[in-house]
Amino acid sequence: MTEPVVVVRDLWFSYGSQLVLRDVGLSIKRGEFLAVIGPNGGGKTTLIKLILGILKPDRGSIAVLGAPPGQASRDMGYVPQNTNIAPQMPITVMDVVLMGRLGHAGRSWRYSSRDRAAAEKALGRVGLLKFRNRSIQKLSGGQRQRVFIARALASEPEILFMDEPTASVDQEWQESIYDLLKELNETVTIVVVSHDVGVLSSHVKSVACVNQTLHFHDEAEITEEMLDKLYRCPVDLIAHGVPHRVLRDHEGES
Amino acid sequence: MPEAFQYEFMQNALMAGLLASIACGIIGTLVVVNRIVFISGGIAHAAYGGVGLAIFLGISPILGALGFTVAVALVIAVISFQNKSRADTVIGVLWAVGMACGVILIDLSSGYNVQLMSYLFGSILAVPRLDLFMMAILNLIILGVIFFFNKDFLAMSYDDEYAGLMGVPVRRLYILLLLLVALCVVIIMRVVGLILVIAFFTISPYIAEKYSRSLKKMMALSISLNVLFTLVGLWLSFQFNLTSGAAIIMVAALFFFLSHIPRIRRKPPPVEP
Numbered sequence: 050m051t052e053p054v055v056v057v058r059d060l061w062f063s064y065g066s067q068l069v070l071r072d073v074g075l076s077i078k079r080g081e082f083l084a085v086i087g088p089n090g091g092g093k094t095t096l097i098k099l100i101l102g103i104l105k106p107d108r109g110s111i112a113v114l115g116a117p118p119g120q121a122s123r124d125m126g127y128v129p130q131n132t133n134i135a136p137q138m139p140i141t142v143m144d145v146v147l148m149g150r151l152g153h154a155g156r157s158w159r160y161s162s163r164d165r166a167a168a169e170k171a172l173g174r175v176g177l178l179k180f181r182n183r184s185i186q187k188l189s190g191g192q193r194q195r196v197f198i199a200r201a202l203a204s205e206p207e208i209l210f211m212d213e214p215t216a217s218v219d220q221e222w223q224e225s226i227y228d229l230l231k232e233l234n235e236t237v238t239i240v241v242v243s244h245d246v247g248v249l250s251s252h253v254k255s256v257a258c259v260n261q262t263l264h265f266h267d268e269a270e271i272t273e274e275m276l277d278k279l280y281r282c283p284v285d286l287i288a289h290g291v292p293h294r295v296l297r298d299h300e301g302e303s
Numbered sequence: 304m305p306e307a308f309q310y311e312f313m314q315n316a317l318m319a320g321l322l323a324s325i326a327c328g329i330i331g332t333l334v335v336v337n338r339i340v341f342i343s344g345g346i347a348h349a350a351y352g353g354v355g356l357a358i359f360l361g362i363s364p365i366l367g368a369l370g371f372t373v374a375v376a377l378v379i380a381v382i383s384f385q386n387k388s389r390a391d392t393v394i395g396v397l398w399a400v401g402m403a404c405g406v407i408l409i410d411l412s413s414g415y416n417v418q419l420m421s422y423l424f425g426s427i428l429a430v431p432r433l434d435l436f437m438m439a440i441l442n443l444i445i446l447g448v449i450f451f452f453n454k455d456f457l458a459m460s461y462d463d464e465y466a467g468l469m470g471v472p473v474r475r476l477y478i479l480l481l482l483l484v485a486l487c488v489v490i491i492m493r494v495v496g497l498i499l500v501i502a503f504f505t506i507s508p509y510i511a512e513k514y515s516r517s518l519k520k521m522m523a524l525s526i527s528l529n530v531l532f533t534l535v536g537l538w539l540s541f542q543f544n545l546t547s548g549a550a551i552i553m554v555a556a557l558f559f560f561l562s563h564i565p566r567i568r569r570k571p572p573p574v575e576p
Contacts, residue, residue, distance in 0.1 A: 101468055122470040135461050138336045139515040148458045151469035158451045184516035204469070 054079050054208055054238050055100055060109035062095060069095050073109070073263040077208075082234045084253040085242045091260035093242045094130060097210050100240075101127055114207065123152030126201030130212040130242075132193045136186065142196050143181040146172055149203030164203075171202035174229060190217035198226065208238045215243075227252050312428055313541070319430040320533035320551075322438045323494040326445050327503050328526030330487040332518065333449075333480060335508040336460045340501065342379055342481065345394040347488045347500040349375040349401025354422045354497075355408030364422065365434050368492060369441075372485035375401060380478040425496035425548025427537060434493055441486045448483060452476065457518050494533070495548035503529070506555040510562045528558065 055077040062070040069092045077083055085093050098104040100111055102119025114121040126149065149171065150164035160168075172178045175195040185193060194217050201209055211230075215223045230239055231252045241253070258264045334343050350372040357367020375397060383390040409419060421429065449456065458466035459476050467473040488500055495503050511524035536551030543550075 103464055103468060119468070122468055125468065127465065127468060129465070135336065137512065138461055139512055139517055139521050140457070140461050141517050144457060144517060145461065147454070148462065148465055148469065151454070151458055151466065151471055154454065155470075158453065160454060182516075200465075 052079055053077060054081075054114055055240075056110075056112045057096075057100065058110045060096075060099065060111065061107045062092075062099060062104065063107060068261065070099075070259075070263075071261050073259075075257060075263055075265060077238060077240065079238055080234070082230070082239045082252060082254045083241070083257060084255070085240060085257045085259055087259040093259045094212055096259055096263070097127075097212055097240065097242055101125065101210060121207075123204060124207040126204045126206030126209040126237075128194075128197050128201045128209075128211040128214050130216065132190070132197045132217070140185055141181070142172070142177065142183050142185050142188070143168060145185055145196055146181075146199045146203050149200040152204060167205060168199070168203045171199040172196075174202060175199045176225075191219045191222060194218050195222065195226075198229075202233075206237060208240065209233065210240045210242075212242045214241060312430075315430050315432065315435060316427045316537055316547070317534075318435055319427055319438060319494050320537060321530060322435070322442050323491040323503070324529030324533055325526055326442050326487045326490045328507060328524075328529050329445060329449055329522050330483055331504040331529075332508040332511070332522045332525050333456060333460060334484060334504050335512065336518065336521075337480065339480070339484070340505055341391060342383065342394055343484050343488070343504055344501045345379060345398040345401075346372055346376050346481065346485055347497050348398045350485075350488050350492065350497050351405035351422065352401040352403075352408070353405070354492075355405030355412075359408040359412045363433070365437050365489060365492070368422075369437075369486070369489045371401075372488050373482060376481040376485040377478070380481045383477075384474065420546075421496070422492060423496045423498050424546050425492075425494050425499065425551075427494045427533075427547040427551075428540065430493050438490045438493070441490050445483050445486055448479065452479070453519075456480070460518065495551055499548045499552045502552045502555060506552075506559045507532070510558060513562065528555075532558065 053076045055075065057073060057075040060070055060073040060075075061068075073096065075096075085096065087093050095104065099106055100113060100118055102113075102117070102122075111118050114124055146168040147160050147164060150160055150168060153167075154160050154164050169178060169181065172181055175198050177192060177195055177199065180188065180192070180196075185196060188196065194214065198211070198214060201211070209230075214230075215226055218226060230241070233239065234252070256266045258266070334340055350368045352375075353368035353371025354364045355367075356371060357364040360367070379390075379394055379397065382393045386393065406419075420426075455466070455471045455476055458469070458471055459473050463473050487504075488497070491500055491503055507525040507528040508521060510528060511521045515521035515524055532551055532555040536554045537547060539545055539554065540547040540550040
């Protein structure tokens, strides 16, 4: 249970002349529930996209399940931050979720009944099975986000990456999604990106703070010093379900 | 009108219209949802260079256009990968250069300019049997490719990043789509002409999109609309001796504007059904 599923070494990445990640190293164990936190623009999403193989690093190496990024696609699930893609295109909820089965269906001209069953099961888990034949345009932002979670689950992934999975989900579902993730975490390695430290609550097992560099912490505790480096403002933190205020107020304020 | 369809040229015209409607309904839908209308315009106009080359060499214009458009589609695909930020500029240049090549090559050939008009604006009433045969084959290729890669095209059109992540060869699929656009341009060249291709590509899918909840339905509806536009346009063309391509596009344009009327009326009060 402790072999690493993702190994990142000496990773550098920049958009043009804008350095985003500097000398990042990370090892994610099997069964991990890792929260990637940090300020907006700190490189969290970029790091995930590098691990997924969507972006190519300037320097350094990444191995996912022992292979280069992008090779182990059928074992990966990904919930992107932006779920309002191609907003005018007519596509049913089921067709979106079935995209998660592309890696399994391969080059076959259609999805198998197993693919459909997996997609329906995933939709059921996010409580949207009854909407499967609806157009995705007719759903709310929160419902659409749940469809994208279902799409990631439909892959039956070994590693699940979620970029701000609760950004537009309503309050009631935020809790449910984290409960669902906790349940999934019994078999699936989970990496959640969030700029909202509090919402991660008691579920995460470790934390990686990304702000150009990466600081890894093998427990769900975040030290004051660490957050100080990351943020310039105070953060309310809940660790192990116990809410407590970790940081002092803004410097210069009283 | 029925007696008009007893003539063989009229039957050929109908057949050509039907073949063009099917190809354009399918490819036009993908062109609209993938937002490659401008690229398709570039391929269509550059095709005129192929017509000119064919006339210059004395081979079948439809074959010349086929070879030329396929080559242009490949060049555009490479450019849009390598120089993304200026791809539209380069495509605009190819658009004009292709046409200029065609005009000059026809200048250098024998002097009749009738050909020029018929390829630019369509001459559905003068489609030879051989061209029909070619159009049918190209249609079968398009249908076969779309059928076989349907889920991949759907995935790429909706979310190319995720499709790529799931192992769909997005780049190769994109090149394939541009090649299909090239084939489709050749099919409809005879019906509405190269200049008017864009309208035939876009109007039906644009209307159909509003009434469809899946890409498949959007394609089916686009095909039906294309058939309707072609039939009405063809009849107008026959009755009033109008250029067929322009007549068909004007019918389509009428529906395009009509499709906006209920929207404009419904918009002001925010009442949800």
